[in-house]
Amino acid sequence: MTMAECKPRGPRSGCACESEEAVVKKREEFEDGALVVKKREGEGGGGEEEEQEEDVSAAAVDGVVDVERLLQELVDLTRSLLAEEVLDQQFTQLQQLQDESNPEFVLEVVSLFFEDSERLLEELTEFLAQDPIDYVAVDAHVHQLKGSSSSIGAQKVKTVCIKFRKCCEEEDREGCQKCLEQVKQEFSLVKNKLEHMFELEQKILAAGGSLPYPEEEEY
C-alpha cells in the first residue's frame, strides 16, 4: 500500500489506511497540540491511569483509531439515549441546525436549558416547602419546564412534567413532592449524559475529527 495522504474528514472520519507507515505519517503531519500530547502520554504508559488515558495510550499507537473510537462512542451514546427515551427526535433537530455559521448551537441551547431548569427547580423546591402551596404558581413553573424540555428533546423530563401538572391540578401535595423528586432525577440524568456527549465532541474536534451531524439534506 502506498503512503497515500490520508486525513480524517467527513462524518465518519478516520482513515481507511491501516498500514503503520500511514499512521506514522499522520502523526507527523499533525502539529496539533492534542495529538502531540497524546503521543507523549502514551509513551509514559502505566497501569493506574484512568480509562481516558488508557484510550490515549492506545491512541499513541494509532492516532486515527482514537477519533474513530470516540466517534463510535458518541454515536452509541446518542443512539442509546434515543432508545431509552431520555432524548427524542427534537434533539436531533437541534443537531441539524448546527453548522459553520452556528457551530455551537446545540451546546448553547442546551446550556440555556440547564440554567433555566436549575432556576425553575430551585423555585419549585421553595414553593413546595410552603404551606399552603400556591398550586397556580407551581403549575406555571412546571409548564415552563415542560416547554423547554420539550424544545430540546429531553423526553423523560417532559413526561414527568406532564404528570406533575396533573398533580397540581388535583392539588395533590404528596404527588407534587414525588414528581419534583422525579423530575430532579431525570434532569440530573439528562444533564450528565449531555455533558458527556459534549466532552466527547470536544475530544473528537481536538483530534481533528468532525461531528456526525448535520446530515446532508436530500434534494
Place this chain on the structure above:
Amino acid sequence: MNYSSYLSSTWMRPITDFDIPEAHVLAVDDSIVDRKLIEGLLKTSLYKVTAVDSALKALEFLGVRDGCSTSLRPNAFQVNLIITDYCMPGMTGYDLLKAIKDSTALREIPVVVMSSENSPNRIESCLKEGAEEFLIKPVKISDVKRLRSYIRPPTKAPCSGSGETLGPSPICSKRKVGSLEGLQVKSNPESQPCLNGVIVA
C-alpha cells in the same frame, strides 16, 4: 399576458430566499430556550431575526407605545413575518395577534402563532383572527420551511419618495399614517386561563 409575467407583476409571485435574502422575522416568546431555538431555526433560512420576550416589547419594536402611536417606526415596514408564542404572562400571543390585526398600519404583517397545547378552540380562534398558521411546539425544521410561503415582500415606508416598490404597499404613500386605534388587552377566548397574569420571575 402569460401566467408567469402576471405573477411577477404582482406581489403574489413565488417567494424564494433569493427574493428576500434578508427577510426580517420578529419572534415573540417568554421562554429563553424557545427564543434561542426559534432563532436557530430561522437563521438557517437566512432570515434576520429579532427575538423579544413579551408581546409588549414586540409592539414597542413595531413602534406602538402605551396602546397607541401616531407613527410607526421604520422597523414595522421591515418586518416580514411575526411568529409568537400563544401562552405568555400578561399580554398573550392571541392578544398580540388581535392588536396587530386590529391595526390598519400593522394588519398586513403575517402572524404565525405557536403553542404547546393542541387545542382546537385555540387554533380556530387564532386562524379566525387572521393568523396564517398555528404551529404546535416544539417547532421543527419542517415547520420553518413552510413559513417561507407566508413571508410578505418588503414594503417601503410611507411618503418615502420615488423608488420601486415590489407591489401594492399596505401603506400607500399618498396617505399619512394615522394614529393606531387604542390597543386593548382582550381576554383570550378559552375558558381555561392561560397562565394569564402569572408573572414568573
